Amino acid sequence: MCKNHIKPFFLKPILFVLILTFSSCGLMEKDNGKTEDISPTEIFIQGVGLNVQRVAFNSDGSRLITSGNKGTTIWDMQAKKELINLYNNDAHSSAVSKSGRYLITFNPADHGLIKICDLTTFKIHSLRIFDKEESGYGRYISGITISDDEKYFALYSNKIMVFDLESLSQINHIELKSRHYLFDYRKQGLSFLPGTNDLLSISYDISFSEPDVVTEEGDLNLNQIDHYSVNIWDIKSKEPKIEIDLNCNFILSYALSPDNKKLALLLINKELRIIDIINRTVNNHRIEVERDIDAISYTNDGSILFANRKGIIGRYYSDSKKHIIINTDIRSRFRAYSCSDLAIANDGENIVFCSGYSTLLLYNVADNETTLLTDEAKNLFGAYYDSGTLVNILTSDKIFHQNGPSFNASEVKIKQLLSYVCADQLMIENIFSGEKQIFDLNLARTLFSGVIEENEEYYAITRDGKYGFKSLQQGENDNILAVYDMENTYSNPVLLEKSGGYGINIKVFNSNRKAIIAGFATDLLTIWDLQTGEIIDTLDIQSGNARAFDFIDDSKCLVGVRGIVRLYDMNSRNIIKSYIPKGYDGRYKDITKISFSPDKKYFATGDTDGLVTIWSFDNENELVSFKTHKDWITFLTFSPDGKNIISGSYSGKSLVISEVTTGKDIARFVAFADGEWIVITPKGYFNASPNGAKYLNVRVGNQVYSIDNFHEKYFNPAYVASVLQGKRI
Template sequence: MERDKMIKSLIFMIIFLLIILSSCEKTEEYFPEASPDYVQKAGVDDLFLSDESRIRGGKTEPEIYVQMGHVSGSFSYTNAVQFIGGGKYFLSGNGDGTIKLWNTLSGREIRTFNCEDDVTNLDISKDGRLLVSGDMSDMKNINLWDISSGKKIKFVNSHMDMSCNGYPVLFCNDDRNIISGGSESTLRLWDIESGEMIRDYKAKADSSVNPDVSAIVLTPDGKSVIAGYRYNAQGVESQDFTIRIWNLETGEEIIAFNKANGWVETLGIKPDGKYLISGDWQQDSVRIWDVETGKQMAAYHTGGTSAIDVSAGGRYALLGGCMGFRLIELSTGKNIRTINKGIEGWVRSIKFSPDGKYALVGDDLSKPMLWDLESGSLVTEYGGYANKLETAKLSKTGNIMLTADDYTDAIRIWDYRNGILIKTIARDSSSLMSCATISADGSLMATGGWNGRTSNAIVWDIASSKKIARMELEEESGNHTGFLQITDDNKYLIWATQVKLTISDLRSGKEVAQIADSTHGFRSIFAEPNGNYLLISSYTGGFKMFSVPDGRFIKNISDGKDINYIFGNEYLYEFKSIKNAFGDWQRYLTQYDLKNLEEKSRSKINEFYFNFGIGQSRETLFFCHNFAKDISKYDINKNQVVTAFTGHTRPITNLDLTPDGKFLCSGSIDGTARFWNPETGKEVAQFIAFKGGEWIVITPKGYFNASPNGAKYLNVRVGNQVYSIDNFHEKYFNPAYVASVLQGKRIEATDDIR
C-alpha cells in the first residue's frame, strides 16, 4: 500500500514537471553567420603598429596612462560601437566627448580620440586604417582620424543646424568620400582630400517641415545611399516620405516611401541589397522593405526600435530597444533571443561580432557591453570606471582638496601635498548632489542637492563624516542648489538656487536671512571670504552689495550686462559688458580692492567672455570660457592671454589656487582634478578616483602613487602595444617622487626602462 502511494506520488511529480517544462518559452536554435573576412584578414595586427614603432623595431619609450574608459555621469551615452580588425578590437563613441579603441579580449583601452563634443556616430574605412566621426559641437564637426596613431587628420565644418541632435556619417566611394546626414532634410557628400562639399541631396517635397536625416546606409554595391528622416529642430515630424534612396553619383532621388508609418530612427540592409529594415522609437513594429519597389514586405511587432544591425549572411537581425534588445530571424520574424536585463535606457548602438557569436551594445550608460548570443549572457563590460567631476576645491590651510562627482555617489578628501586620498564620504542618499565646497580650515564641507521636490544644503564634519545640519527649500522649476560658501569663521553657510540666496547658521541650520530674485534670477554671486558682504549680479544687469549675515541691501556698485566675478587674495575683478553710444557692446575689466570695494582700475579688454576664474595677483588672472577644456592666463597690463594650459579632454568645472600660489588646481568632467605650474602652464599631477574606492595620483612622466589596487587602471604603451603596469611597477610606483613634485621640490627621476 505504502509502495503504491510512493509510485503514484512519483508519477504525479513527473507529470507536473512535464507540464511546467512545456509551459516554458522555447528558445530557437541560433546558427551564427561569420563575416567573410573574420580573423583571416591579412595584416590585421599590423594596423595597430605605428610608423614610429616599425622604424624603431617596436622599441619606443613607455607611455604610462590611466585607463579611464568613458567617464560616467549625465548624458554619457554610448552612441556608437564598431568592431575592427576581425573582431580583435572595437571602437566606442560616447557622450563624454571621446572615442575609445579597445582590445576586445583583454578589455584594455588602447587609445583615446578626443572630440570637441558628444560623439554621435562613427564609421571605419574598408582597410581599417581611418575613422570618421561626428560630434555635437556647435558646428557639427566631421572628424577624420588615423586609427594607428590616434591623430586627427582633418575635420570638416558641416555647417549644419546647431539644434540638430546628431547625424550619421559613412565612408563611401572606396573611401574617397564621406556622406553625412543632418538637418533640413539634407545629406552632404564630402571630398576627404580637400574637405570640400561635392554635392548635397535635398528632399524637396518635405520642405515645409525639413526633418533631420536620422540614419543612412549604403547599398552593398556602393552606388546608392538610403536615408531615414524623423523630425525637425522644433520637434515637428515629417509629413512626407521618411525613407528615400539616392543615386550617390548623380544626386538624383531614385525612390521614396514610408509615408504612412511615421518617422525613422534606424536602418539596416541585407548583404544582398534586396531588403531594407527600418525601425523607430515610437512604433511597435520593425518593417522590411523591398529596396527596388519600396513595397513593405513584412512588419514584426517588436516594440520600439532604436538600433539595427543585420548579420553577415542576412538571416538574422539585432534590434535594440528600450531596456533590452532582440535577436530575430528576418524571414519569419521569429524571436531567437530576448535580452531584457542589464540594459539601461535605450540601446543606442548595436553590432554583430564578425564571427556572429556576440553582440556589442551601447546604451544610456558609459560602458559598452559584449553579449553572448547563444547563451544570452553578458560576457564583459568595458570602462565606466570613473565619474565626471563636478568640482575640486582647496582649503586655505591643512593641504586639503575636496573633489565631488557629477550627480553621483561620493565626495573625496585628499591630502594634495602628499598625493594621497584620505577618505571617501558617501553623499546623502535622499537626493542627487549638485555642488560641494570645503571650509577654509578643511574641517567642514557642504553639499548642495535636490530630489525633484526640494533643494537642500547639508553641512558635514569631515573627520567623522557626519552631518551637522540640513537646510531645505521647496524647489521652484528645477532651481536646485548651485552655489555654496562657508564663511572663514565657520559661522555661516551661504547657499543659493537660481532665484533664492539663503544665509544659514552653520551649526543649527536656522535661516538667518534670505535674498530673492524670483523674476530674473542670479547670474553671479561673490561672497567675501570673511563674511562681511555679498555681491550679486542678475540677468537684468547690475551689481548689488548686501551685508552678511542679515542680508541687508547696502548699495548698487555698478550697472552693466553679463557681469561675472574673478577673485583673488586681495583684489576682486568684475567683468561686464556696457553698450556705448553707437549701440555696440564693449567689455571692461574693473579691479576693486577686496577690503573696502574701492575701484582701483578699469580697462577695456579684448573680445573674450569667461565663465569663471581666479586672480593670482594685481596683474594676473586665470579664466575659462564656457565649456572650455583649456585655461587661459591673462596679463592685465598687456591686455592679452599669455599662456594656455592644455590637457583636460572635457570642459573644466572650476579653478582654485593653493594658498601659497605655487599651484593652480582645476576640476573637469573628464573625471580628473589637475595641478598646474601657474608660471609655465605645465601640468604637475592628476588626481583620479574610481568608483570602487581605488585612486591614482600620477605625474606627466608616469610616476604615481595609488591605492592597493589602483594600479590596475594603469596601462603602458610601448609603440602601439599596450601592457599592464605589472612589469613597470617597480620603476613607476614612486610615492616619494609624487609628494616631492606636489610640494614644489626639485627632484629628478630616471627615465630608463627596467
C-alpha cells in the same frame, strides 16, 4: 500604409574612364597642409569623464566610436578597451575603417573641415570640404563611410562626394534626386556595401510629407508619410545599379543582411519594410512589442536583432513573423530612465548603450554578458594644500591625504553647501561620530564645527563662522535668504529683502556687515546690509552672467563677467580696472572660478569651456591660458609657493596639477568608486593604490594592452613624489 515604386534594374556596362581630381573652390585643400601628430605610445586611464553623446560601430563591429564634448574615442571590441581618445575632436559624423587604421570625423565647429586620422603613421590630416563662410548657411557634412578595402571614403554635403583615401583627392560626386536629402537620424544613410566599392544611400524628399509632421497637439504624427529613395551606386559611373522608391512612415534605422541581399527599414511605428535587393520586392512586417524600437541589425542566422533605449533586446524572425525578448541585466545597470544613444554592430554580436553620458555598457548577444566599458571614477569636489606642499583631495565619500608619494583615504560624507557646482564651501561629516564641519576650500580651514540638523541646508557660512545663509520659504511659492547666528540658530534671522532667486554665490565683507550675492535667475550682483536686511546697491556688471567673484580685501572685489574680469572698488562701486583676454572680440565663455596666488600678485580664472587663465594684477592681458579640461572649471587652487595650480571640472572626474608659467600638466589624479586611486604624469610614470593600476591601459600603435606587461617600466612612485613636490625633473 505603404506605396512602393520599383524601377526596372538594368546592368550597365563598366566603362574604364580617367577620373579627374576636383580642385575648384578650394575644396581639395588639405587645410594648407595642416597635420597633427598622434603619439605612437600612450599610457592612459580608460574612459574617464568622456561625456558620450553618440555611439557607432565600424563595418565589421571590431571598433566602436563614441563622441561627445570630451572628444572622439575609438574602442577595441575584442579587447573591450579604449584605444585612443582624440581630445579636441568632437565628431558629429564619423567612421572607422574595417581594419581600424583610419578614423574620419566632422565637427561643425571646424567649419567645413574633416579630419582623417591614420593610426599607422600617427598623423591627423585636415581636409577642407567647403569654404568656412558656407558653414553659416546650414552647410554640413554627414554620412561619412569608408570602403572595406580602405581605398575610398565618401560623405554627403549637398551631394555625395567620393574620395581616394590615400591621396585625399576627390574622384567623383553623385547627385541625389531633386529635393532629396540624405537620411540622417540614428544611423546615417550612406554606407559602402561590405566587401564592395558600391555605395548604399537612403534619402528623403524634403518637400513631401502627408499629413503634417506634428499634430495640432504638438506630438509627433505617427501617421506621417514620407517619400524615400533607396539607391545602390556605382561610384565610378555615378549611375544607380538599383533604385527603389517607397512612401512610408518615418524611418528610424536600417540594417543590411550579411550577404547584401536584403535591406530592413525600421519605421517609427515598429513596422519593418524588408527590401529584397536582388528581386526588387518590398514586404511589410510589424514587431508586436509593447515598447518602441530604436535600432535593428541582421544576425548571421538571418534573424533581426532589435533594441530600444530602455534596454529591451529581442529577435525578430521574418519567415514566421514572430519575435522573442532576451532577458538581460542591462536595464538594472542604467544610471538614467533610458539611455541617450545606442548602436548595434552590423553582425548583431554586440550592442552598446550610452546611459547618462558617462556610462557605456557593452552587451554581447552570444554570451548574454554585459561589460562596463567606461570608468567608475568619482566626481571631485575640490582640493587644497595643507601646511607645506601636501595635497588633499575631496570626493563625495573620501578625503585623500597625500603622504609622500602615496595617498591615504579617510571615510567621510561630503556635500557642497550650494546647489551651484562651483561651491567653495563643503559640509564634511564624520561617519563614525556624526560630527559635522563646514570647510572652506579657498581658506583651507574649517569655518564651523558643531551640530547641524539633517534638514538644515546652508548656502554659505561667513569666514569667521559666525553667520550662516539659508533659504526661508515665504508664502506658497516664494523664498527669501535669511541670515542666522550659528551659535544660536533658534534666534530670529535677518531676512534679506527681495532676495528670492539669489544665493548661487555669497561673499561677506566689511566685518560681516555687508554681503554681495549672485542670483540663480538673475544676472545681477546685489549688496545687502546684513544687520537690517536692506538692499544697499547693485553692481553695474553690464548684462553679464557674474557668478564668479571674490574679495582681495574688504574694499576690492574681482568679478568675472562675459569672459572679462573687472576689479571693483566696493566703496564707490566703480570699476578700477578691467582684465581682457588678448584678441577678445565679444565672444566669450562664462567665468566660473577665481583664485588668488598666495602673494596676491596673480590670480587665476576658469571658465565653462575648461580654460584656465593666469593673470597679473599689473597687466590688463593674461599671462598664459591653457586647457586641461573640457567643461566647467569647478575648483582652482594655487600651490603654497605659487608655482603650480590645481584644477578640476564639472564632469572631468580628474584633478590636474599644472605649471603656472607654462600651463603644462605636471600630474593627474583620479579616484575610483572602489576606493582605488592613480596619479599619472604626462610621461606615463604613475603611482597607484594596491589595485589602482587595473584601470590603466597602454596603447602601442593601434593595439591596446593592460598595464601588466609595462608595469615595471612605468610604475615609479619616487618620480611621482618628486613631481608632486614641485621638483622639475
